[in-house]
Amino acid sequence: MKLSRKHHRGYTPLYSENHDPLSRSKGDSKEGFYVGPVEGDMAQTNLNQWPSQEIFPTWRLTMECYHKKLMSAGKKIICLIALALNLDEDYFEKVGALDTPNGFLRLLHYPGELGCFNEEIYGASEHSDYGMITLLASDGVPGLQVCKEKFNQPRLWEDVPHIKGAFIVNIGDMMERWTNCLFRSTLHRVMPTGQERYSLAFFLDPNPDCVVECLESCCSSSCPARFPPIRSGAYLEERFKLSYGE
Ligand SMILES: O=C(O)CCC(=O)C(=O)O
Numbered sequence: 505m506k507l508s509r510k511h512h513r514g515y516t517p518l519y520s521e522n523h524d525p526l527s528r529s530k531g532d533s534k535e536g537f538y539v540g541p542v543e544g545d546m547a548q549t550n551l552n553q554w555p556s557q558e559i560f561p562t563w564r565l566t567m568e569c570y571h572k573k574l575m576s577a578g579k580k581i582i583c584l585i586a587l588a589l590n591l592d593e594d595y596f597e598k599v600g601a602l603d604t605p606n607g608f609l610r611l612l613h614y615p616g617e618l619g620c621f622n623e624e625i626y627g628a629s630e631h632s633d634y635g636m637i638t639l640l641a642s643d644g645v646p647g648l649q650v651c652k653e654k655f656n657q658p659r660l661w662e663d664v665p666h667i668k669g670a671f672i673v674n675i676g677d678m679m680e681r682w683t684n685c686l687f688r689s690t691l692h693r694v695m696p697t698g699q700e701r702y703s704l705a706f707f708l709d710p711n712p713d714c715v716v717e718c719l720e721s722c723c724s725s726s727c728p729a730r731f732p733p734i735r736s737g738a739y740l741e742e743r744f745k746l747s748y749g750e
């Protein structure tokens with residue numbers, strides 16, 4: 505397809521992604537479209553892919569506008585997270601995480617009928633998102649589940665209730681690394697229900713050059729840092745490679 509995914513932008517077909525490469529699943533039964541940064545340095549490189557304006561005249565403008573609004577809401581939530589950690593409100597700005605905003609909007613479609621019931625197929629196999637936070641909106645069709653105690657076995661999965669007009673906010677893995685697991689990343693998955701489903705996920709990731717390392721207030725001699733420092737861009741690339749088998 506002309507708009508197929510390049511530089512993590514564009515169309516991703518059914519079964520192209522598998523969050524759990526060790527599972528028997530042939531991949532997640534969802535298709536999607538990624539829209540990367542729409543303002544700042546990252547947008548200047550024009551990597552986003554857009555459908556033809558003749559066919560969808562207002563699509564690009566609508567996506568850019570929605571992306572900007574999500575970025576602004578996301579940054580406010582990051583300020584609240586900083587305050588909750590007894591940091592300055594602009595802490596994550598100061599360490600360069602939000603310097604050049606790195607936000608990825610993903611439009612997702614889960615087909616209803618799959619026609620094969622003997623295979624282990626998830627809408628989205630269990631995973632946590634990679635970045636700082638994710639803002640998630642859906643059409644209200646069920647399927648999304650969360651595991652609150654991800655370190656316990658067996659895993660207990662709970663349906664996430666839909667609240668009209670509200671976003672679901674997931675903590676991402678880099679926020680977990682910053683906070684040394686004080687803020688745990690949200691383990692979640694989407695189960696197929698036989699019903700068609702649409703959702704919109706906005707991943708707010710740190711600037712690729714930002715070094716994500718344990719916050720001083722989140723470690724001590726009795727509670728050392730659990731993760732080594734990493735550069736956000738390199739970490740994201742690695743996670744994408746694992747999910748898409750590149
Ligand atoms: O569709 C959903 O509700 C969740 C999507 C998701 O978890 C993801 O794309 O990372």
Ligand SMILES: [Fe+2]
Nearest residue numbers: 631632633692
């Ligand atoms: Fe997710």
